Amino acid sequence: MRTGMMALALGLLTLRFLPVLPPVGLWLLMPVVGLMVLPFRTYPVAFFLFGLSWACAQAQWALDDRLPASLDGETRWVEGRVVGLPQNNEGVIRFELADARSRHGKVPQLMRLAWYEGPPVNSGERWRLAVKLKRPAGLLNPHAFDYDAWLLAQRIGATGTVKDGERLREAQWAWRDGIRQRLQTVDAQGRTGVLAALVLGDGGGLSRQDWQVLQDTGTVHLLVISGQHIGLLAGVVYLLIAGLARYGLWSNRLPWLPWACGLAFAAALGYGLLAGFDVPVRRACLMIGLVLLWRLRFRHLGAWWPLLLALNGVLLLDPLASLQPGFWLSFAAVAVLIFTFGGRLGPWLWWQTWSRAQWLIAIGLGPLLLVLGLPISVSGPLVNLLAVPWISLVVLPPALLGTLLLPVPYVGEGLLWITGGLIDGLFWGLGWVAGQVPAWVPAAIPPWVWAIGTLGAFLLLLPRGVPMRPLGWPMLLLLVFPPRAEIPEGIAEVWQLDVGQGLAILVRTRHHTLLYDAGPRFGDNDLGERVVLPTIRKLGVDGIDLMLISHAHADHAGGARAIAQGLPVRHVLGGEPAELPGELKARGCENGRRWTWDGVNFELWQWAHARESNPKSCVLQIEANGERMLLTGDIDTAAERALLDSPLAVTTDWLQSPHHGSRSSSSMVLLNALQPKAVLISRGQGNSFGHPHRTVLARYKKLGMAIYDSAEQGAIHLQLGRYEAPRSMRLERRFWRDPPPVNK
Structure with a gap:
């Protein structure tokens, strides 16, 4: 039976890795085939087909409900x-x-x-x-x-x-919204947003600074309702009844164990409803229910059975849960604890158990965080030693009790005021740690390196004395110091990042990095901080030699400050240096400047007679092994005519579409003179400006240019100097993504 349950889980999880969904007829046929093979005792095959069929059906129904x-x-x-x-x-x-x-x-x-x-x-x-x-x-x-x-x-x-x-x-x-509104009126010493997150699972009141602190210290799971909070409340109720029974304070007419398990599960469900009962909370309640059932009836089955049953239960209720990182992290954390603490010889003191749990979870989840592309908190294991009991035992009880007693004058508000002070003290400590040791954003690594590092983590989770266990450390450290693929001499690696209605192009040579524009910022939505900075870190960039900001409009320069704060930037040039933030210490475009990095040639140009911001854009030409690319910013037709009198007016292979394909740019005069083979368009899907304009697209098509549009194809990667077609992110097929369009 256990083999069948594992096969069912495998079938349900296979959905996550499908590039496309199988035809409807095929996944309808799967359960029929499964029933046919059951009499031959091939339970694993049958259960696998049942799980995969159910997962595909759920995914197809969700896709069918998308906007046409x-x-x-x-x-x-x-x-x-x-x-x-x-x-x-x-x-x-x-x-x-x-x-x-x-x-x-x-x-x-x-x-x-x-x-x-x-x-x-x-x-x-x-x-x-x-x-x-x-x-x-x-x-x-x-x-x-x-x-x-x-x-x-x-x-x-x-x-x-x-x-x-x-x-x-x-x-x-709308009782949850009513509770939130009531909490917002409470004096919680400036921490009502965190209080709402802790009580209701509502993270909308947390500021960007709060989120960053929690991410840097690995404590996000503490301040937004997670399985840990649900489990803690259930555990408190269970232990309270067990303690009353132990000291003779529980009625003999009521068997204490069934009542302890039932009331503990009721408390978990109640807290889950308070938190909105979304997927992570449903997962936690199901796991707690199975653990309590195991405690009540099936203790002889071991600890793995409840985990396997919970995994299947969650996936049967919602197979799409496997698309979320939290699903993998929560089950993996429980699996690590069961594996490392189950069946070990010799007792551990409580402080040894607690400290080892933090380090073992950090080692076990490290490879998973890496493959999911999530930041890794270096300080997390140490911080959680204190933060977990502080939140669980000191902050959470008065928070829940204060919320419950809000109708009672002064009592509920007083408890929440105390809770706010406790939370503020915690954030003071977390902020100090985050300032000293921020989260590590590792660069992407090859699959074979990840496989070796994962094997190393597994070896370290084994008991002491197991042969070859010490080899786990060098294997795990390979994830921290992986071999880097060198860019060949004379080649420029170019990434046009997908930043919506803006522009950010990363250019790397063998030993140098240039960033042309920094992505947009509109209000508190800074894509330089949210997208550009973490993406270029994951691409292995640990410093920028030159950040070139074409002009000062927010869709090109908005993310510059965040990038300069997050990475060392040696030089900043701009088409409008006076309009950029002073801390960037930007210099002017230096019209006509040429330089060479690792066999790749660069040259700048700017229209000297420009009066408005867009025509002042600093234009960059890149040439690698004779293959040329022209980055034009937002120049208009007047600046394009002036460009034709410059040394940059030569045959060009790649053209960054001026002004996102605006009607006021990409004149036929420019296109005929440059004769580009392909054009890169960076724009937001369904943007209000109508970019790219249909007349501009018609010009591109008339000249037979290949069109690569970030709104349709995502980030675009090419190797300048190899004369090869680029790759777009949407070519990496996933069943939940629209396929890339046929090149226009």
Whole structure:
């Protein structure tokens, strides 16, 4: 039976690794084949087919509920109910609309919407909204967070921007939102956002600085409701009843063990409902229920059975959970603890058990964090030694009790005021540690290096005395100091990153790095910090020799400050140096400057008579082994004519589309003179500017140019000097991503 359960889990997990879903007829045939082979005692094969078929069916249903391509970018009136906890940041209200419907066609059941400068929106209300709809899609960069997968795992079929709306019905059954609003009025010594995260699982009130501190110290799991909080409450209830029974304070007419298990599970469910009962919470409640059932009836089966049953239970309820990093981390952490503490000889003191648990989890989860592309907290094992009991035993009890007693004058508010002070003290300590030891963002490594490092971590988790166990350390350290692939002399590696409506192009030679533009920043949405900086770190960049900012518009220069704060930058040049932040110490474009890095030639140009920002863009030509690329910023037709009188007006293989393909750029005069073979377009999907303009695309097609568009293909990677076609991120097929378009 255990083999069959493992095969079922394997079938359910296979979904995560499929590049495309099998045809409907095939996955409908799988359970039939499974039933046919059951009489031959091939249980593993049958259970595997059952699991894979069920997972494919769930994924197909979620994909079928996505917004049709014909409605992408259209504005429709939709009606639905607000669910979850709406977030209001910087005047932007973000919320989810469930049970959505429209009079003018079928729309997805669940949408994630943003309303700029909109009225208050509360959970449980029913609205009629005019929404500009978009197919669910996110930025697609190497080794970055996969927003498309996250949206599908949440079964969100469309995103959109609200243009207008009217409230049809007041909130009903919105008790969680009511508790949050009540918490926001409490004096928690400036920590109401953290308090809401701890009590309700609502992380929207945490600032970017708070998130960064938690990430650097490996304590995100402590301040947003996780399985640990649910398990802690269940454990407290269980131990309380067990203690009462031990000292004769529990009624003999009530068997203490069934009551302890039942009330502990009820407490877990209650806290789960308070937290919104989303996928991680459902997973935690299911695991706790199985552990309590094991404690009550099946103690002889060992600790692995509850974990295996919980894994299958979670995946049967929601096979798409495997698309989320939290799913893998939570089950892996429990598996590491069972493996390292189960069946070991000799007792450990409590402090040895606690400290070893932190280090063993850090070693066991290290390779998994690496393959998931997540930052690794170096200080996490030490910080959690103190932070976990502080939150679990000192902060959480008064937080929950204070929330429960809020109707009682002064009592609930007093407890929450004390809780706020305890949280503030914790953040003071976490902030100091984060300032000293920030999280490590490792560079991507080859699969064979990861496999060796993972084997090393496994060896270190084995008991002492196992042969070859000491070899685990050098094998694990290979993840920290992996061999790096050298860029050949005379070759330039170019990445046009997917930064939406902006521009960021990374150029690397054998020993040097140049960044042309730094991505956009609009309000608190800094893609230089969120996308460009972590992406180039994961590409192995530990310093930038030259950051060239074409001009000072926010879609090109907005991320420059964050990048300069996150990485050493030796020199900064800009088309408008006076308009850039002073701490960048930017110099002017230095028209006509030439230099060579590792056999690759660079040359700058700027229109001397430009008066406005876009025409002042600093243009860069790169030449490697005779293959040329021209990076043009946002120059317009007037600057293009001036460019034709410069040394850069030569045959060019690659052209970065001026001004994102705007109608005011990419003149036929320029295209005829440069005769580019291909064009790179960096723009946001469904942007309000209409980039790229259809007349510009028509010019490109007329000249037979290959078009590489970041909105359709994600980040684009090419080796300048090899005369090869580039690769786009969307070529790495995943069943939840739209396939890349045929090159225009």
